[in-house]
Amino acid sequence: MGDCNTNNILKLLFSYMPKIAEERKMDGLLILMADLGRSLVGADRCSLWLVDEQKSELWTKVAHGVAELRIPSNLGFVGYTLNSGESLCIKDAYEDSRFDSRSDLKTNYHTKSVLTVPLKNSEGRIIGVFQAINKKEPPYYFSSQDIEYLSLTAVYSEKTIESALLTKELEETQAEILYMLGEVSEHRSKETADHVMRVAACCYKMACYFGLSEYEANQIRLAAPLHDLGKVGIPDAILQKTGKFTPEEYEVMKTHTVLGHHLLRNSSRKLLQLAAEMAIGHHEHWNGSGYPSGLSGEKIPLSSRICAVADVFDALMSTRCYKEAWSEDMVKDFFIKQRNSQFQKELVDILLSHWDEFIEIYK
Ligand code: C2E
Ligand code: SIN
Ligand code: SIN
Ligand code: FE
Ligand code: FE
Numbered sequence: 001m002g003d004c005n006t007n008n009i010l011k012l013l014f015s016y017m018p019k020i021a022e023e024r025k026m027d028g029l030l031i032l033m034a035d036l037g038r039s040l041v042g043a044d045r046c047s048l049w050l051v052d053e054q055k056s057e058l059w060t061k062v063a064h065g066v067a068e069l070r071i072p073s074n075l076g077f078v079g080y081t082l083n084s085g086e087s088l089c090i091k092d093a094y095e096d097s098r099f100d101s102r103s104d105l106k107t108n109y110h111t112k113s114v115l116t117v118p119l120k121n122s123e124g125r126i127i128g129v130f131q132a133i134n135k136k137e138p139p140y141y142f143s144s145q146d147i148e149y150l151s152l153t154a155v156y157s158e159k160t161i162e163s164a165l166l167t168k169e170l171e172e173t174q175a176e177i178l179y180m181l182g183e184v185s186e187h188r189s190k191e192t193a194d195h196v197m198r199v200a201a202c203c204y205k206m207a208c209y210f211g212l213s214e215y216e217a218n219q220i221r222l223a224a225p226l227h228d229l230g231k232v233g234i235p236d237a238i239l240q241k242t243g244k245f246t247p248e249e250y251e252v253m254k255t256h257t258v259l260g261h262h263l264l265r266n267s268s269r270k271l272l273q274l275a276a277e278m279a280i281g282h283h284e285h286w287n288g289s290g291y292p293s294g295l296s297g298e299k300i301p302l303s304s305r306i307c308a309v310a311d312v313f314d315a316l317m318s319t320r321c322y323k324e325a326w327s328e329d330m331v332k333d334f335f336i337k338q339r340n341s342q343f344q345k346e347l348v349d350i351l352l353s354h355w356d357e358f359i360e361i362y363k
Contacts, residue, residue, distance in 0.1 A: 012039055017226075022269060027062075029160045034062040037153035041115060041146040043132035048119075048157055049078050050128040058082065058129065066107045076100035078129045081116040085126055087151070090114040091141040113141035117151045119158045127161070130154040175222040175271055195314055200224040201361045202310035209350045210306070220303050223275035227282045227307050230260030242321050254291050257283055274303055282307040285342045297344075309335075309347045317362050328359065 016036050023029045030048060038046035047063035051073060058078055059070045073079055077088050080098050093099040093111045104111050113135045119128040130150055135142050203224045207217035231239060234256055238249050245253065260279030264272050280292065281304025288296030290308075300308075316334060319325045326334070332355070339348040351358055 012036075017263075017272075022267060026160055026163075030062050030157055033153050033157040033160065034064065036156075037130060037132060037150050038064060040149040040153065041132050041142060042136050043115070043142075044134035044136055046130070046132050048128060048130055049082075050119075050161075051082065051126075061128070065109075069103055069106070071100065071103065076103070077114050077116045078131055081118050081129045082126055085118050085120075087117045087147050088114065089142050089144070089147060115142040115146055115150055117147060117154045119154050119161075121158060121162055127158065130157065195318065196225045196228075198314050198361055199227070199307070199310045202313060202358060203306050205354070205357065205361065206306050206310060206347060206350055209354060210302075210347065212302075219271060219274055220278075220306060223271055223278055223303070224307060224310070226260065226264065226272075226275040227278045227311065228256060228260065229263055229275070229279055230256035230258065232263075233259045240321055244322060254283070257281075257292050277301050278303050278307045280304075282311055284308065286344045287341045289342075305344050305347060309343050309351060312342075313351065313358065314362070 013036075016032065019032055020029065023032060034046045034048055037043075045064040045066075047066075047069075048061045049058040050061045051057075052059055052070075055070075056073045057070050058073045058075075060066070060068055063069060071078065073082055077090060077093070077096075077098055077100075079100075080086070081088055090096055090099075091113055093114050094101070099111070099114075101111075103109075111133050113133070115132040117130050118126045119130055121127050130153060132142065132146070132150055134140075135146075200221045204217050204221035207220045208214070212220070234253060238245070238252055241249065257280050261276050264276035264279060267273065267276075278301075281295070281301050284290040284293065284295045284300045284304060285308075286297060286300070286305070288294050313331065313335070316326045316331045317328075332352070335343070335348050335351055339345045
Protein backbone atom coordinates (compact mmCIF):
# COMPACT_ATOMS: atom_id res chain seq x y z
CA MET A 1 0.00 0.00 0.00
CA GLY A 2 1.27 3.47 -0.81
CA ASP A 3 1.02 6.56 1.33
CA CYS A 4 -2.76 6.55 1.37
CA ASN A 5 -4.74 4.29 3.64
CA THR A 6 -7.97 2.77 2.38
CA ASN A 7 -10.08 5.38 4.07
CA ASN A 8 -8.27 8.25 2.37
CA ILE A 9 -8.62 6.54 -0.98
CA LEU A 10 -12.34 6.20 -0.44
CA LYS A 11 -12.68 9.82 0.60
CA LEU A 12 -10.81 10.77 -2.52
CA LEU A 13 -12.99 8.62 -4.77
CA PHE A 14 -16.12 10.01 -3.23
CA SER A 15 -14.95 13.59 -3.47
CA TYR A 16 -14.68 13.00 -7.21
CA MET A 17 -18.07 11.38 -7.62
CA PRO A 18 -20.16 14.56 -7.53
CA LYS A 19 -17.68 16.29 -9.87
CA ILE A 20 -17.84 13.40 -12.30
CA ALA A 21 -21.61 13.45 -12.17
CA GLU A 22 -21.77 17.21 -12.78
CA GLU A 23 -19.45 17.29 -15.76
CA ARG A 24 -21.20 17.64 -19.07
CA LYS A 25 -18.35 17.51 -21.60
CA MET A 26 -16.02 14.72 -22.59
CA ASP A 27 -12.88 16.86 -22.28
CA GLY A 28 -13.85 17.96 -18.80
CA LEU A 29 -14.42 14.38 -17.80
CA LEU A 30 -10.98 13.37 -19.11
CA ILE A 31 -9.33 16.18 -17.15
CA LEU A 32 -11.12 14.95 -14.04
CA MET A 33 -9.81 11.45 -14.75
CA ALA A 34 -6.26 12.74 -15.02
CA ASP A 35 -6.72 14.68 -11.77
CA LEU A 36 -8.13 11.62 -10.07
CA GLY A 37 -5.29 9.45 -11.37
CA ARG A 38 -2.72 11.94 -10.17
CA SER A 39 -4.26 12.12 -6.68
CA LEU A 40 -4.72 8.36 -6.38
CA VAL A 41 -1.07 7.57 -7.09
CA GLY A 42 0.39 10.73 -5.55
CA ALA A 43 2.12 11.85 -8.75
CA ASP A 44 3.29 15.32 -9.68
CA ARG A 45 1.84 15.04 -13.18
CA CYS A 46 -0.44 12.78 -15.10
CA SER A 47 -1.04 12.67 -18.82
CA LEU A 48 -3.31 10.87 -21.18
CA TRP A 49 -1.65 10.00 -24.49
CA LEU A 50 -3.69 9.01 -27.51
CA VAL A 51 -2.60 7.43 -30.77
CA ASP A 52 -2.76 9.46 -33.94
CA GLU A 53 -2.80 6.56 -36.41
CA GLN A 54 -2.25 8.66 -39.51
CA LYS A 55 0.91 10.30 -38.25
CA SER A 56 2.12 7.33 -36.17
CA GLU A 57 2.32 9.70 -33.26
CA LEU A 58 1.16 9.88 -29.70
CA TRP A 59 -0.26 13.17 -28.50
CA THR A 60 -1.32 14.38 -25.06
CA LYS A 61 -5.06 14.68 -24.91
CA VAL A 62 -4.68 15.81 -21.31
CA ALA A 63 -1.44 16.77 -19.57
CA HIS A 64 -0.71 18.52 -16.30
CA GLY A 65 1.53 21.53 -16.49
CA VAL A 66 2.28 21.43 -20.21
CA ALA A 67 0.71 22.28 -23.56
CA GLU A 68 0.05 19.54 -26.10
CA LEU A 69 3.06 17.28 -26.71
CA ARG A 70 3.57 14.97 -29.68
CA ILE A 71 6.02 12.08 -29.90
CA PRO A 72 6.60 9.30 -32.44
CA SER A 73 4.48 6.37 -31.32
CA ASN A 74 7.45 4.03 -30.88
CA LEU A 75 9.36 6.29 -28.53
CA GLY A 76 9.92 6.36 -24.79
CA PHE A 77 8.07 4.56 -22.04
CA VAL A 78 4.78 5.63 -23.47
CA GLY A 79 5.68 4.15 -26.84
CA TYR A 80 6.87 0.98 -25.16
CA THR A 81 3.57 0.50 -23.34
CA LEU A 82 1.61 1.33 -26.47
CA ASN A 83 3.36 -1.32 -28.51
CA SER A 84 3.76 -4.04 -25.87
CA GLY A 85 0.58 -3.52 -23.86
CA GLU A 86 2.69 -3.82 -20.71
CA SER A 87 2.50 -1.44 -17.79
CA LEU A 88 5.81 0.04 -16.70
CA CYS A 89 6.92 1.11 -13.26
CA ILE A 90 10.25 2.93 -13.52
CA LYS A 91 12.28 4.16 -10.55
CA ASP A 92 14.66 6.42 -12.41
CA ALA A 93 13.90 7.33 -16.00
CA TYR A 94 17.43 8.50 -16.81
CA GLU A 95 18.82 5.07 -15.98
CA ASP A 96 16.56 3.33 -18.51
CA SER A 97 17.53 3.25 -22.17
CA ARG A 98 13.89 3.42 -23.25
CA PHE A 99 13.54 6.93 -21.87
CA ASP A 100 13.20 9.73 -24.38
CA SER A 101 14.39 12.85 -22.59
CA ARG A 102 13.37 15.30 -25.32
CA SER A 103 10.01 16.01 -23.64
CA ASP A 104 11.93 16.97 -20.49
CA LEU A 105 14.10 19.36 -22.48
CA LYS A 106 11.11 20.86 -24.25
CA THR A 107 9.18 21.41 -21.02
CA ASN A 108 12.15 22.16 -18.75
CA TYR A 109 11.20 19.39 -16.37
CA HIS A 110 13.06 16.58 -14.63
CA THR A 111 11.40 13.18 -14.90
CA LYS A 112 12.45 10.60 -12.34
CA SER A 113 9.86 7.95 -11.50
CA VAL A 114 7.35 6.96 -14.17
CA LEU A 115 4.26 4.80 -14.32
CA THR A 116 2.57 3.91 -17.61
CA VAL A 117 -0.54 1.80 -18.21
CA PRO A 118 -2.21 0.99 -21.55
CA LEU A 119 -5.67 2.25 -22.47
CA LYS A 120 -7.55 -0.61 -24.09
CA ASN A 121 -10.85 -0.30 -25.91
CA SER A 122 -13.63 -2.83 -25.53
CA GLU A 123 -12.14 -4.95 -28.31
CA GLY A 124 -8.83 -5.10 -26.48
CA ARG A 125 -7.02 -2.78 -28.89
CA ILE A 126 -4.64 -0.28 -27.30
CA ILE A 127 -5.72 3.26 -28.14
CA GLY A 128 -3.44 5.21 -25.82
CA VAL A 129 -1.43 5.32 -22.63
CA PHE A 130 -2.01 6.80 -19.21
CA GLN A 131 1.17 8.07 -17.62
CA ALA A 132 2.03 9.34 -14.14
CA ILE A 133 5.32 11.09 -13.47
CA ASN A 134 7.28 11.69 -10.25
CA LYS A 135 5.81 10.19 -7.12
CA LYS A 136 5.74 13.03 -4.63
CA GLU A 137 6.18 11.10 -1.37
CA PRO A 138 8.92 8.69 -0.24
CA PRO A 139 10.11 6.30 -1.61
CA TYR A 140 9.58 8.59 -4.65
CA TYR A 141 8.66 5.76 -6.99
CA PHE A 142 5.35 4.03 -7.66
CA SER A 143 4.04 0.77 -6.16
CA SER A 144 2.09 -2.13 -7.63
CA GLN A 145 -0.98 -0.70 -5.88
CA ASP A 146 -0.41 2.52 -7.84
CA ILE A 147 -0.47 0.52 -11.08
CA GLU A 148 -3.91 -0.74 -10.10
CA TYR A 149 -5.18 2.73 -9.30
CA LEU A 150 -3.89 4.19 -12.54
CA SER A 151 -5.37 1.28 -14.47
CA LEU A 152 -8.70 2.08 -12.89
CA THR A 153 -8.61 5.65 -14.16
CA ALA A 154 -7.40 4.39 -17.53
CA VAL A 155 -10.51 2.23 -17.80
CA TYR A 156 -12.78 5.17 -16.98
CA SER A 157 -10.98 7.40 -19.46
CA GLU A 158 -11.26 4.82 -22.21
CA LYS A 159 -14.97 4.48 -21.56
CA THR A 160 -15.38 8.22 -21.73
CA ILE A 161 -13.60 8.40 -25.06
CA GLU A 162 -15.44 5.41 -26.45
CA SER A 163 -18.79 6.86 -25.51
CA ALA A 164 -17.91 10.04 -27.39
CA LEU A 165 -16.87 8.06 -30.46
CA LEU A 166 -20.06 6.02 -30.38
CA THR A 167 -22.01 9.19 -29.58
CA LYS A 168 -23.42 7.30 -26.66
CA GLU A 169 -25.02 9.44 -24.00
CA LEU A 170 -22.24 10.79 -21.79
CA GLU A 171 -24.62 10.40 -18.89
CA GLU A 172 -24.59 6.66 -19.36
CA THR A 173 -20.81 6.60 -19.14
CA GLN A 174 -20.87 8.70 -16.02
CA ALA A 175 -23.33 6.29 -14.51
CA GLU A 176 -20.96 3.41 -15.29
CA ILE A 177 -18.07 5.24 -13.68
CA LEU A 178 -20.11 5.86 -10.56
CA TYR A 179 -21.12 2.25 -10.57
CA MET A 180 -17.52 1.13 -10.61
CA LEU A 181 -16.54 3.58 -7.89
CA GLY A 182 -19.36 2.20 -5.79
CA GLU A 183 -17.92 -1.23 -6.30
CA VAL A 184 -14.47 -0.09 -5.25
CA SER A 185 -15.97 1.34 -2.08
CA GLU A 186 -17.56 -1.98 -1.22
CA HIS A 187 -14.22 -3.77 -1.43
CA ARG A 188 -13.49 -2.17 1.89
CA SER A 189 -15.36 -4.97 3.58
CA LYS A 190 -14.31 -7.88 1.44
CA GLU A 191 -17.29 -10.08 2.09
CA THR A 192 -19.59 -7.49 0.52
CA ALA A 193 -17.54 -7.13 -2.67
CA ASP A 194 -20.32 -8.56 -4.83
CA HIS A 195 -23.09 -7.27 -2.61
CA VAL A 196 -23.35 -4.08 -4.63
CA MET A 197 -23.79 -5.86 -7.94
CA ARG A 198 -26.40 -8.24 -6.62
CA VAL A 199 -28.38 -5.56 -4.82
CA ALA A 200 -28.37 -3.51 -8.02
CA ALA A 201 -29.56 -6.46 -10.08
CA CYS A 202 -32.29 -7.33 -7.54
CA CYS A 203 -33.45 -3.70 -7.43
CA TYR A 204 -33.73 -3.62 -11.21
CA LYS A 205 -35.73 -6.82 -11.38
CA MET A 206 -38.04 -5.76 -8.59
CA ALA A 207 -38.59 -2.32 -10.10
CA CYS A 208 -39.52 -3.91 -13.45
CA TYR A 209 -41.99 -6.32 -11.87
CA PHE A 210 -43.46 -3.48 -9.84
CA GLY A 211 -44.36 -1.83 -13.15
CA LEU A 212 -41.79 0.95 -13.41
CA SER A 213 -40.57 1.84 -16.89
CA GLU A 214 -37.35 0.39 -18.21
CA TYR A 215 -35.79 3.84 -17.82
CA GLU A 216 -36.84 4.24 -14.18
CA ALA A 217 -35.81 0.71 -13.28
CA ASN A 218 -32.43 1.30 -14.86
CA GLN A 219 -31.95 4.56 -12.93
CA ILE A 220 -32.58 2.64 -9.71
CA ARG A 221 -30.12 -0.05 -10.80
CA LEU A 222 -27.45 2.56 -11.44
CA ALA A 223 -28.02 4.46 -8.20
CA ALA A 224 -28.23 1.33 -6.02
CA PRO A 225 -24.44 0.82 -5.72
CA LEU A 226 -24.25 4.06 -3.76
CA HIS A 227 -26.80 3.11 -1.10
CA ASP A 228 -24.10 2.41 1.52
CA LEU A 229 -21.80 5.26 0.52
CA GLY A 230 -22.06 6.64 4.06
CA LYS A 231 -20.13 3.63 5.35
CA VAL A 232 -16.94 5.49 4.40
CA GLY A 233 -17.53 7.57 7.49
CA ILE A 234 -17.90 4.59 9.84
CA PRO A 235 -14.74 3.55 11.73
CA ASP A 236 -13.27 0.20 10.67
CA ALA A 237 -13.46 -1.05 14.27
CA ILE A 238 -17.24 -0.95 13.96
CA LEU A 239 -17.64 -1.77 10.27
CA GLN A 240 -15.48 -4.88 10.43
CA LYS A 241 -16.37 -6.06 13.93
CA THR A 242 -16.67 -9.84 13.90
CA GLY A 243 -19.22 -10.07 16.70
CA LYS A 244 -22.57 -8.54 17.52
CA PHE A 245 -22.84 -4.78 17.92
CA THR A 246 -23.34 -3.10 21.27
CA PRO A 247 -26.29 -0.68 21.20
CA GLU A 248 -23.81 2.21 21.00
CA GLU A 249 -22.00 0.70 18.03
CA TYR A 250 -25.29 0.13 16.26
CA GLU A 251 -26.21 3.79 16.77
CA VAL A 252 -22.95 4.82 15.08
CA MET A 253 -23.56 2.38 12.22
CA LYS A 254 -27.04 3.81 11.67
CA THR A 255 -25.54 7.16 10.77
CA HIS A 256 -24.30 5.70 7.45
CA THR A 257 -27.73 6.52 6.01
CA VAL A 258 -27.66 10.22 6.82
CA LEU A 259 -23.99 10.49 5.97
CA GLY A 260 -24.49 9.02 2.49
CA HIS A 261 -27.33 11.43 1.93
CA HIS A 262 -25.15 14.40 2.89
CA LEU A 263 -22.43 13.30 0.50
CA LEU A 264 -24.82 13.02 -2.44
CA ARG A 265 -27.59 15.55 -1.96
CA ASN A 266 -25.89 18.63 -3.38
CA SER A 267 -25.58 17.25 -6.86
CA SER A 268 -27.94 18.60 -9.47
CA ARG A 269 -27.76 15.29 -11.34
CA LYS A 270 -30.96 13.29 -11.17
CA LEU A 271 -29.08 10.04 -10.78
CA LEU A 272 -27.21 11.24 -7.70
CA GLN A 273 -30.36 12.68 -6.19
CA LEU A 274 -31.94 9.30 -6.56
CA ALA A 275 -28.86 7.76 -4.94
CA ALA A 276 -29.17 10.27 -2.07
CA GLU A 277 -32.80 9.26 -1.61
CA MET A 278 -31.85 5.57 -1.51
CA ALA A 279 -28.94 6.20 0.87
CA ILE A 280 -31.13 7.81 3.50
CA GLY A 281 -34.18 5.62 3.03
CA HIS A 282 -32.96 2.04 2.62
CA HIS A 283 -33.24 1.14 6.32
CA GLU A 284 -36.73 2.59 6.82
CA HIS A 285 -39.42 -0.02 7.52
CA TRP A 286 -42.90 -0.11 5.98
CA ASN A 287 -44.43 -0.12 9.51
CA GLY A 288 -42.40 2.88 10.67
CA SER A 289 -39.95 1.00 12.91
CA GLY A 290 -36.85 1.67 10.79
CA TYR A 291 -34.22 4.42 10.80
CA PRO A 292 -33.13 7.23 10.53
CA SER A 293 -36.53 8.93 10.32
CA GLY A 294 -39.07 6.25 11.23
CA LEU A 295 -41.02 6.95 8.04
CA SER A 296 -43.79 4.52 7.19
CA GLY A 297 -45.73 3.33 4.14
CA GLU A 298 -45.61 5.44 1.03
CA LYS A 299 -43.84 8.26 2.86
CA ILE A 300 -40.76 6.13 2.15
CA PRO A 301 -39.71 6.71 -1.46
CA LEU A 302 -40.36 3.69 -3.68
CA SER A 303 -36.68 3.47 -4.63
CA SER A 304 -35.79 3.01 -0.94
CA ARG A 305 -38.55 0.47 -0.36
CA ILE A 306 -37.19 -1.57 -3.25
CA CYS A 307 -33.60 -1.20 -2.09
CA ALA A 308 -34.59 -2.32 1.43
CA VAL A 309 -35.91 -5.65 0.17
CA ALA A 310 -32.93 -6.24 -2.12
CA ASP A 311 -30.43 -5.25 0.59
CA VAL A 312 -31.82 -7.52 3.29
CA PHE A 313 -32.36 -10.41 0.85
CA ASP A 314 -28.69 -10.24 -0.02
CA ALA A 315 -27.53 -9.75 3.59
CA LEU A 316 -29.43 -12.80 4.82
CA MET A 317 -28.31 -15.02 1.95
CA SER A 318 -24.67 -14.06 2.58
CA THR A 319 -22.07 -14.76 5.18
CA ARG A 320 -21.07 -11.53 6.92
CA CYS A 321 -18.29 -10.83 9.38
CA TYR A 322 -20.92 -10.99 12.12
CA LYS A 323 -23.30 -13.71 10.88
CA GLU A 324 -23.55 -16.95 8.93
CA ALA A 325 -25.51 -17.21 5.72
CA TRP A 326 -29.11 -18.30 6.23
CA SER A 327 -30.68 -21.20 4.35
CA GLU A 328 -33.03 -20.35 1.50
CA ASP A 329 -36.02 -21.56 3.53
CA MET A 330 -35.11 -19.39 6.51
CA VAL A 331 -34.82 -16.36 4.25
CA LYS A 332 -38.16 -17.11 2.65
CA ASP A 333 -39.83 -17.50 6.07
CA PHE A 334 -38.32 -14.20 7.19
CA PHE A 335 -39.82 -12.32 4.24
CA ILE A 336 -43.20 -14.01 4.73
CA LYS A 337 -43.12 -12.87 8.38
CA GLN A 338 -42.06 -9.34 7.48
CA ARG A 339 -44.61 -8.99 4.66
CA ASN A 340 -46.48 -5.80 5.50
CA SER A 341 -44.34 -5.05 8.58
CA GLN A 342 -40.67 -4.44 7.67
CA PHE A 343 -41.41 -4.47 3.93
CA GLN A 344 -44.23 -3.41 1.62
CA LYS A 345 -46.33 -6.50 0.90
CA GLU A 346 -46.44 -5.99 -2.89
CA LEU A 347 -42.64 -6.06 -3.01
CA VAL A 348 -42.43 -9.20 -0.88
CA ASP A 349 -45.00 -10.81 -3.17
CA ILE A 350 -42.81 -10.04 -6.18
CA LEU A 351 -39.82 -11.58 -4.42
CA LEU A 352 -41.77 -14.72 -3.46
CA SER A 353 -43.46 -15.26 -6.79
CA HIS A 354 -40.20 -14.88 -8.73
CA TRP A 355 -38.09 -16.49 -6.04
CA ASP A 356 -35.95 -18.65 -8.33
CA GLU A 357 -35.05 -15.68 -10.52
CA PHE A 358 -33.84 -13.71 -7.50
CA ILE A 359 -31.92 -16.71 -6.21
CA GLU A 360 -30.35 -16.97 -9.67
CA ILE A 361 -28.92 -13.42 -9.39
CA TYR A 362 -27.54 -14.43 -6.08
CA LYS A 363 -25.72 -17.42 -7.54
P1 C2E B 1 -25.85 -5.85 6.22
O1 C2E B 1 -25.06 -6.92 6.87
O2 C2E B 1 -25.75 -5.76 4.75
O3 C2E B 1 -27.36 -6.03 6.56
C1 C2E B 1 -28.35 -5.24 5.96
C2 C2E B 1 -29.66 -5.44 6.63
O4 C2E B 1 -30.06 -6.82 6.52
C3 C2E B 1 -29.65 -5.17 8.13
O5 C2E B 1 -29.77 -3.82 8.42
C4 C2E B 1 -30.86 -5.99 8.58
O6 C2E B 1 -32.06 -5.30 8.27
C5 C2E B 1 -30.78 -7.19 7.68
N1 C2E B 1 -30.08 -8.28 8.39
C6 C2E B 1 -28.81 -8.68 8.23
N2 C2E B 1 -28.51 -9.71 9.05
C7 C2E B 1 -29.63 -9.98 9.74
C8 C2E B 1 -29.99 -10.95 10.74
O7 C2E B 1 -29.18 -11.79 11.15
N3 C2E B 1 -31.27 -10.92 11.20
C9 C2E B 1 -32.19 -10.01 10.76
N4 C2E B 1 -33.43 -10.04 11.27
N5 C2E B 1 -31.88 -9.06 9.83
C10 C2E B 1 -30.63 -9.06 9.32
P2 C2E B 1 -29.24 -3.24 9.83
O8 C2E B 1 -29.55 -4.18 10.93
O9 C2E B 1 -29.74 -1.85 9.97
O10 C2E B 1 -27.68 -3.24 9.68
C11 C2E B 1 -27.02 -2.36 8.79
C12 C2E B 1 -25.61 -2.78 8.64
O11 C2E B 1 -24.95 -2.67 9.90
C13 C2E B 1 -25.41 -4.24 8.24
O12 C2E B 1 -25.47 -4.42 6.84
C14 C2E B 1 -24.02 -4.49 8.76
O13 C2E B 1 -23.03 -3.95 7.90
C15 C2E B 1 -24.02 -3.73 10.04
N6 C2E B 1 -24.40 -4.57 11.20
C16 C2E B 1 -25.62 -4.73 11.74
N7 C2E B 1 -25.57 -5.50 12.86
C17 C2E B 1 -24.27 -5.83 13.04
C18 C2E B 1 -23.56 -6.61 14.04
O14 C2E B 1 -24.12 -7.13 15.02
N8 C2E B 1 -22.21 -6.73 13.88
C19 C2E B 1 -21.56 -6.15 12.83
N9 C2E B 1 -20.24 -6.30 12.73
N10 C2E B 1 -22.19 -5.42 11.87
C20 C2E B 1 -23.53 -5.25 11.99
C1 SIN C 1 8.52 8.97 -22.21
O1 SIN C 1 7.57 8.34 -21.75
O2 SIN C 1 9.67 8.54 -22.14
C2 SIN C 1 8.33 10.26 -22.91
C3 SIN C 1 7.02 10.90 -22.61
C4 SIN C 1 7.13 11.96 -21.52
O3 SIN C 1 7.32 11.61 -20.37
O4 SIN C 1 7.00 13.16 -21.80
C1 SIN D 1 -23.73 -3.68 3.03
O1 SIN D 1 -22.84 -4.25 3.64
O2 SIN D 1 -23.50 -3.14 1.97
C2 SIN D 1 -25.15 -3.63 3.57
C3 SIN D 1 -25.27 -2.80 4.81
C4 SIN D 1 -26.39 -1.84 4.85
O3 SIN D 1 -27.33 -1.91 4.09
O4 SIN D 1 -26.30 -0.94 5.67
FE1 FE E 1 -27.13 0.23 4.65
FE1 FE F 1 -26.42 -2.52 1.86
